[in-house]
Amino acid sequence: MSHDSVSAGADREGSDSSGQESTLADHEAQLNAVLADVEGSSADDEPISLELPGLGMNRRDFMKAGAAVGTVSALAGCASLTGGGTNTQTTSGDVPDHTVAPGEHDEYYGFWSGGHAGDIRIFGLPSMRELTRIPVFNREPAKGYGFDDETNAMLEDAGGYTWGDSHHPSLSETDGKYDGNYLFVNDKANGRVARVNLKYFETDAITNVPNVQAVHGCCIQSPNTDYLFANSEFRTPLPNDGRDVTNPEKYVSVFTAIDPESMAVRWQVQVDGNLDILDTDKDGRWAISSAYNDEEGVEIEEMTRDDRDYVKAFDVPAIQTAVDNGEYEEVNGVPVVDGRRDSLLNSGENPIVRYIPTPKSPHCVEVEPNGKYAMVAGKLSPTVSIIDIEKLASEPDPAKTIVGQPKVGLGPLHTTFDDRGQAYTSLFIDSQVVKWDIETAVDSPDNSEDAILGKIDVHYNPGHIQAIQAMSTEPIGDWLVVLNKLSKDRFLPVGPIYPDNDQLIYIGNDKDDETGGMELVADHPVYPEPHDAIFATKDKIAPAKTWDKADYEGEKEYVSETNSRVNRIDDTTVEAYASVKRSEYGLRDFTVKEGDQVTLTVTNIEGSQDIVHGVAIPEYDVNLALAPQDTREVTFRADKPGVYWIYCTYFCSALHLEMRSRMLVEPR
Amino acid sequence: MSHDSVSAGADREGSDSSGQESTLADHEAQLNAVLADVEGSSADDEPISLELPGLGMNRRDFMKAGAAVGTVSALAGCASLTGGGTNTQTTSGDVPDHTVAPGEHDEYYGFWSGGHAGDIRIFGLPSMRELTRIPVFNREPAKGYGFDDETNAMLEDAGGYTWGDSHHPSLSETDGKYDGNYLFVNDKANGRVARVNLKYFETDAITNVPNVQAVHGCCIQSPNTDYLFANSEFRTPLPNDGRDVTNPEKYVSVFTAIDPESMAVRWQVQVDGNLDILDTDKDGRWAISSAYNDEEGVEIEEMTRDDRDYVKAFDVPAIQTAVDNGEYEEVNGVPVVDGRRDSLLNSGENPIVRYIPTPKSPHCVEVEPNGKYAMVAGKLSPTVSIIDIEKLASEPDPAKTIVGQPKVGLGPLHTTFDDRGQAYTSLFIDSQVVKWDIETAVDSPDNSEDAILGKIDVHYNPGHIQAIQAMSTEPIGDWLVVLNKLSKDRFLPVGPIYPDNDQLIYIGNDKDDETGGMELVADHPVYPEPHDAIFATKDKIAPAKTWDKADYEGEKEYVSETNSRVNRIDDTTVEAYASVKRSEYGLRDFTVKEGDQVTLTVTNIEGSQDIVHGVAIPEYDVNLALAPQDTREVTFRADKPGVYWIYCTYFCSALHLEMRSRMLVEPR
Structure with a gap:
């Protein structure tokens, strides 16, 4: 394992290897430069169409042409831009029609989290038509949600908040396959999780999780939905009742296990750093979470000071044993196990939480459909770190559980999968999707681009990315949706709050071309601000047509x-x-x-x-x-x-x- | 003028010409039969696919084939079904592509009222993609609407309600053309009107109208937006403060004029019956409103007892003169003029409100783009009554202002227009759109089908119908949207509350075929429950991209x-x-x-x-x-x-x- 990207990241941040704090001014300069030049979002109002003096090309094309590669690499700490894709506006003849004729049905259900709209949105794919919305954390009059006594009481009992911030929808599974029973989703704003009953497409439970602030990562435990897991992202005093407000060293974040039937909190694990997003293996042992701010700072310069952070791999049976053995502190009625790196429980032969070093501030963890690897997108590093899940139990050195680290591009945030061993990673800063081969990446030297199969431009700044059933053991590999955070000039203007842009890409054709066969098919404006999505074949979902x-x-x-x-x-x-x-x-x-x-x-x-x-x-x-x-x-x-x-x-x-x-x- | 349709209607209701009250049992039998058989919605769960024993065809085809025409005509009081259209699933080669390629823009803005979702929704046409939503009467977290002090105070000052029921969006005009300044919309639930500022695509004013319950009809005064008009649909005591609750004869409904800049109520007019939907002429004189329950009953049998109701044509300058002359009663700070049929003010040479008899319970009034005619859809009568607007001032007999009454089909609710003198009317019970020629209808005998150019099936039970700029003096005549109230089997199931189905129909080709050239292009599921829509060319709307x-x-x-x-x-x-x-x-x-x-x-x-x-x-x-x-x-x-x-x-x-x-x- 080399850690070029980590070092490069350190150079970029202007801090030396001793971890000395960079200044705010450094950060500002860096961020402004990256965001203005790389994203094409300067203080000028029309960044996309802006022509650079004397060049006769716009800023984006200028960047693509490599004229500013020096600037980009200096700013972002990585080598030259490869691939680059074209702005594919029309599809080739071998892409299936994505429109659905009047009266015909879509092939797939898509469940979008609505972000701070607080809802879940159901789309049909490939038509990308919104079929309905399910209010979850928001009171919503069209469906009378929050207006009748029962749903009103549910919302009141869960804190009485009038909104939530839904991020990560997760479908219940049986034997690693979506079973159509439930969809779960987090509320980042208020530290809650909710369950949607897929018989009635209606929210039927909300749990206000104790001892946490900002539930971020949220997913069911594969393969049989034995637990719903939830990450608290923000570190606070435990409990957060006014004690230790000015002592950040006393702040903690916790990982929570919830019973998916009763929706009761079963246990929590206290860890170092801020937990981010998580996924589980396919065998019911590991829950693997990205994390940042292992520095445990309270300001952005402190949070991004060190070269590395630690992915947390939670050994669920080991934690369960600790709980059964009474090895916990009870806080607000919940058993809280100590999973910090230096804790006693975590120091033995079988630590309950493994701390895996990655380049700093990685963003997401996704386990590929075979359950062999977990992908950790680098965000501030241009790499994806590939964790070999089998090694989590057997490899004494946590760093050696990382078996590959392909260089994919600038700002990798999320990865999804087809049915052919290929991965697709969103590049936030490059505004691209990169397609790469998983086993090639494992076999190649770290930071190589050997595994890259192609790149395609997206519009603009993609966050989550999802292919059909890629979160289950049954990926399909035909359609992929990229949830772009900005739409800029892509739609008719609708005032100063723009829609996001969910783009539909066909990935069913593997080709030896610039994009690896990926073809951009359609732009879809979406109401702010979808965060993530999960897709199932239509046979998996069987809602009732009337009430029983x-x-x-x-x-x-x-x-x-x-x-x-x-x-x-x-x-x-x-x-x-x-x-x-x-x-x-x-x-x-x-x-x-x-x-x-x-x-x-x-x-x-x-x-x-x-x-x-x-x-x-x-x-x-x-x-x-x-x-x-x-x-x-x-x-x-x-x-x-x-x-x-x-x-x-x-x-x-x-x-x-x-x-x-x-x-x-x-x-x- | 003959009134066959009115008589037929009376026969259907089982009441004689003396206006004797029909029983609830009669109504139930009639409604159940009409709804179960004609709409294809029986108590069976799968009405559309239901096969009739021994016929080998489904209920709908059975009806179309005319095998049950005797039943239909007996139930619905009209002659045989004509035309009938096919379930057009694919379009001919001469329909423009309705999809919009990635990065390209739609041609038209569509502003949908969200019904009891309480919002306005902005779609691009012809792609039918939702570009954004504007919360109006609903508190909505994605845009923070109702969460900051200013919007929260606006909602609190307007009654503090947490929802509204938006029905009729109306775009501001200058010289009869959309000027892109404002969009207005009613709240049926709470008797309010709101204004959306189209610079920022944000609601900037809500008026809680005094002395009314359930503002239903709502539109600006053409051609220069001098007033915003609002109808109160429900009759209540005036004021509704606990007096006269058990004396329905004291209940009234009122027509309200609002200043579109200050959003202050200027004056009101008390009338007979329940006001429904309104439109204005193109010259700034008449506001023409449909109405029902001139019987002034409180139960459905009473409301539908008599053979006719009266459209109200408000003479705005005459009302203004009455107000200026102090000829009003002040109630809750608003001058209320007496416009009841038997009132003194309404009995002179220039009555302030003209009462025009139509078949009972008509539904809507739409003025065609030339401003010559107002169309009154029959709802319970299979006709559209055509009012010659010029005759409103000159014709002593109000009945004679109706210059045509084509028979269009069962359940006509709304009419829209192209740029070629043709009208399109939604048929709720027939689940069709009928295309007809306006001047032919005026020249033909009443209740004739001479003007019918074609019919097309829609899916199912259409309410409002709208073509591009049909409410202004600049109709385009290419695309038409039908807002169907039921979708039944048209989409993947999403639980027991279904989406509605907004269907896109191309009307740019006039053809001598079954549909008159209308072609069904796309189905679009929509969140409950859009009520109406209004469309503008993209050059009419110029929102700001950032705040000033x-x-x-x-x-x-x-x-x-x-x-x-x-x-x-x-x-x-x-x-x-x-x-x-x-x-x-x-x-x-x-x-x-x-x-x-x-x-x-x-x-x-x-x-x-x-x-x-x-x-x-x-x-x-x-x-x-x-x-x-x-x-x-x-x-x-x-x-x-x-x-x-x-x-x-x-x-x-x-x-x-x-x-x-x-x-x-x-x-x-």
Whole structure:
């Protein structure tokens, strides 16, 4: 193993090998230069079309042509740019049609995390049409999520926050294959994880994880979803209750294991540094997490001071044994095991957490479909570090678990996979995707480009990248989506907050050309700010078309037309029950008194798919959405006297407009 | 004028000409039969694929084949089905490509109302890609809307509701052409109207209209946006403060005129019946509104009892004169003019509101681009009534202002227009679009099908329908979008709440075939539940790419790096000011005391387009989104001691993850 890239990174940062702190001014200069020149985003408003004086070419082409290679390599600490791809605007004849004719279905489901929109978005692939959205951490009126008593209570019990920052969707697996039961996702903003029930495509549980701030990495344990794992990214005092606020050396971050059925937190492991993103092996032993700031600084110069950081490989059975043996401290009701590098538990023959040195501030870990290797993208290093998972248990020197380190390009962030042993890594700074061969990379010297098969330009600054079923043992290898963070000039302007650009690339053809056969097929503007995505073949997902009332029997009443009624419980409490079907609520009207607490229970008694009804009470902020056979309850205070016409928000029949109930609120 | 359709309608409802009330059982039987058989939505779960015993064809084809025409005509009160179209799945060679290659731009902007999602959605046409969404009545975290002090105060001042039901987007005009300044939209749920500033694609004003419940129709006054008009659909006591709740005869609905610059309510007009949808002429005199329930009943049987209802044509200058003359009652600070049919003001030579009889419960009014005719779709009648706008001023008999009444099909709801004198009407029950010639319809006998040029199947149950710039004086006549309320089997299943289906139809080719040349090009699933849309050529809209700080100077401070600071105002009040740019907040950390009220003001000092930054404070529900040069403020109570890492929600640079500020909340 050489560590040229690490050294180069140190040079770039202006710090010497003793780890001396670089100054903010150094960082500013470096960042401004990299971001302005390499990304093409200067203070000029039109970076992409900007022509450099006397050159007759724009800044991007100028960079590609290599005229500024000296600058780039000096700034970014790597050798010359190779490949470079063309801005492929049209596809060759052997790319399948990505459009889907009217009435035909897509081949794949795509589940996007919505970022700080707080939701999950479902797309069909390859058409890239949004099929629906699932509100998770955001209250969302179209589906009445957060408006009925049950979903409102779930959100209130999980902290009462009105938003979240969903990053990493993870599909439940059985035998390493997506089983269509659940999708899990993190909330970075508020340290939570949520579960989406894929029978109803609805969020059914949110856990506010104790002892953490900013859950970032989040994934299920392959192959059988025995745990849901969650990383806390931000280091804080443990517990974070006002103690040690000015003592950063007391801050910690933790790795959390959650029961995917009860969604209860089982145990946590305290580690050094800031945890980032994680993935698991395919055998149920290792959870492997990227991390940064092993310096444990609190400012950016401190966080990026040293040449290396440490990937954390969590030995799940060993941790479980420690928990069973009582080797933990209980904090806020959770067993917290000490997995810091210098801890007693971590110093023996079988450490519970292995610390694997990589170039500093790597970004992501993805385990390839065979489960043999974990890929650690370098971010500030132009490399991907390849961890041989088998060696995690057998190799005494953690550094030697890294068996390859191809040089891929500037700003590698995420890697995905096809079914042919090939990897695809997003290059944030280069605005490219690089295709490379995994076994060639393992067999080649570190920092070589031998494994590179091609590069393609993307637009612009890609983050996550995902191919069909690449996170499971069943990759497909036809389509790949690149989630670009900037779109700049790619779409009609829509004001100063731009859409991102999810680009569809066909990877089904391996060719000996500039791009290795990758072809850019379509640009798709997306609402801010999708973070990651995961894709499944359509046969894996089988949602219900109507509700099965057995799923809520005993908790909520199924209100038929004949038991629609109003019950006055006491002087200030009323319960109203109504059925709803096309053109008619079971209650034509009902009367309450000013100040009453009213609980309204409504059942959609339709048996037909797609016949959804709503319950809107004007000026009362009441808004239910009821799929066929579903029942929802809402409780509110009737504090405004007057006449309130309850109406249906889903256009449901030719007499939809005349369909009404009427709440009469009599003054006290 | 004959009124066959009205009589037929009466027969269908089972009421005689004396207006005797039909029973609920009659209605149920009729509705169930119409909806189950004609829409193909029976209690069976798979209505579309259902085969009728022994026929070897599905229900829909069965209906098309005319085998059940007797049933249909008996149920729906019209003659045989004509045309019928085919389920066009592929387009002929002379339809332009609707896809847009990577990096190329769409030709048109589309502004969709999001229905009870509460937002406006911007699509590019013809690609039908969603470019962005503008939260209006919904608090939305991705854009931080409702999270900063200013937008939060706007929503609180407008009633504090957490949702709205946006129906009818209307673009501001100058000289009858879209001027790109504003988009207006109603909130049916809470009786409000909102304005979107198209410089920033952001909602900048919401008016909670007094004296109304459920603003439904909403449009600007052509040709120069002198007023924004809003219809209240639901009849309530005036004011609705607890008086007269059990006296429906005292309920009223009102038509409202709003100043589009100040967004202040100028005057209202009280009328008979429930107002529905409106449009204006092109000369600034008439606002023409559909209406139902002139019976002024409170239940569906009463509302649909009589054979006819009355379109209301508001004579805006005459109303203005009445207001100027003090001929009004002031209610909640608004002059309310009496425009009821039997009122004194409405009985003279120049009535302020003309009541035009149509078949009962018409749905929509659209004025065609030349401004000559207003089209009133029949809904429960299979006709469109054509009002000659010139006759509104000159014709003494209001009934005679209707100069044509073509029979178009079952459930006509909305009409749009091309640039060649042709109209396109959505048929909700038939699940079709019918194309017809306007002048032929005027010249033909009422209830004739002479003007019909073709029909095309859509999927399923279309509501609004819109062609490019059809609401202005500059129609284009190439693409048409049909907003179908049901999608059923058209997309991969996504749980029991289905997407709607917006279908793209090419109308640029006039042909003498079954569809009149209309060709179905693409299906697009859409999140519930778009209601209407309006389209403009791309040259009409010119949003800013960054903020102009002159637009908020004097209201908010522009915080530069050098004036980032923390000011303690008193023992419990802190003001913090921070700049933000790639990788750095102007404040690396700041300390407050538990219980402090903190106001944080942040400026994004970037000059480059598309470089947006966020400000998230974990567990404090703080979430700002800052476009370049924008400043936002947020005020919160620091009620939880501990360390809180402020982070950026928009992925902005290679060091985005390390970019942080830190709020230390010291215990008191």
